[in-house]
Amino acid sequence: MTANLYGIPTCDTVRKARKWLTDNGIDHQFIDVRENTPPKSQIDHWVASLGAAKMVNKRSTTWKNLSDAHRAEAETGDTTAVLLANPTLIKRPVLEYGNVLDVGFSVDAYTHHFQ
Missing domain, CATH: 3.40.30.10 (Glutaredoxin)
Structure with a gap:
């Protein structure tokens, strides 16, 4: 495997x-x-399985450059949409x-x- x-x-x-x-x-x-962003269904699975807090990389430069509205969305809203739009936010x-x-x-x- x-x-x-x-x-x-x-x-x-x-x-x-x-x-x-x-x-x-x-x-x-x-x-x-960055080159092959996982599909929405896969990121949905990751977020559902591990939680938004574990999937969002808050130490990244991308996070630091996000607006407060996008940060709130990543934490409590549609986390998957924010991760799809900003794949470097995916904790790795x-x-x-x-x-x-x-x-x-x-x-x-x-x-x-x-x-």
Whole structure:
């Protein structure tokens, strides 16, 4: 089974996750969300499963440049629409592997997911 890893290639956390997957022989595909934004249905699933708070990257430059109205929409309104319009707001990396859906990277979590 192939793991799908979503993010942007310049993100340090994404780089760490990709390196860990490669170093541990995990078959994976990297999807750059800037070039291949996931479809609405997929982002809807992520938000419904993990919650808006976990899916929105509030440390990103994009977040800092959003208007207050768009920030409010991302937090309590149509989070998916805001993420579709601003894919760099998606917290990263997003890992999909079988029944696993996770955001961020930690060695412990990835070791658990792939044992």
